[in-house]
Amino acid sequence: MNGLRQTMAWAGAGLVIAAHALAAQAAPLAGDAAAGQAQFATCTRCHRVGPGARSGFGPQLNGIVGRRAGSLSDFNYSPALKQSQLVWTRERLAAFIKNPDQVVPGNRMRFASWGYDDQKIANLVAYLASFPAER
Numbered sequence: 251m252n253g254l255r256q257t258m259a260w261a262g263a264g265l266v267i268a269a270h271a272l273a274a275q276a277a278p279l280a281g282d283a284a285a286g287q288a289q290f291a292t293c294t295r296c297h298r299v300g301p302g303a304r305s306g307f308g309p310q311l312n313g314i315v316g317r318r319a320g321s322l323s324d325f326n327y328s329p330a331l332k333q334s335q336l337v338w339t340r341e342r343l344a345a346f347i348k349n350p351d352q353v354v355p356g357n358r359m360r361f362a363s364w365g366y367d368d369q370k371i372a373n374l375v376a377y378l379a380s381f382p383a384e385r
């Protein structure tokens with residue numbers, strides 16, 4: 251009986267250690283979604299995100315992390331973005347937000363967040379990642 255209890259204690263400790271290891275791995279890209287909402291204000295000129303968001307001047311951004319680039323049927327993309335074959339990971343989004351032309355040369359998004367440091371961009375990506383795709 252004692253042996254079993256000890257085994258379970260060890261298993262529990264192992265889970266805690268595993269969870270910490272995962273958290274440490276994600277650390278470099280950790281962003282603060284609540285803070286990122288403020289950064290998104292510069293995007294709302296052209297983009298919408300959240301329940302019921304529709305594409306306008308720019309494509310709506312629900313479920314953007316993991317979404318194939320240029321894949322919405324309700325937006326008329328540039329050939330460059332449509333044919334890019336990219337999937338938006340957090341890293342790729344951060345790079346695109348910083349300098350769209352470097353990630354997808356010839357795309358039509360005329361905006362670059364030159365003034366954002368990496369933390370602000372990570373916050374913005376975390377904010378966007380909090381909106382699931384809608385069907």
Ligand code: HEC
Binds near residue numbers: 330357360
């Ligand atoms: C001046 C308008 C404008 C602003 C401001 C703007 N965008 Fe865009 N964005 C666009 C347009 C237009 C496209 C489509 C480009 C194309 O088809 O080549 C686009 C495309 C994108 C895409 C690719 C979407 C997809 O479906 O593949 C992402 C992601 C994106 N924008 C994020 C942002 C973020 C985040 C911001 C704010 C930091 C921002 N944009 C600011 C106009 C804008």
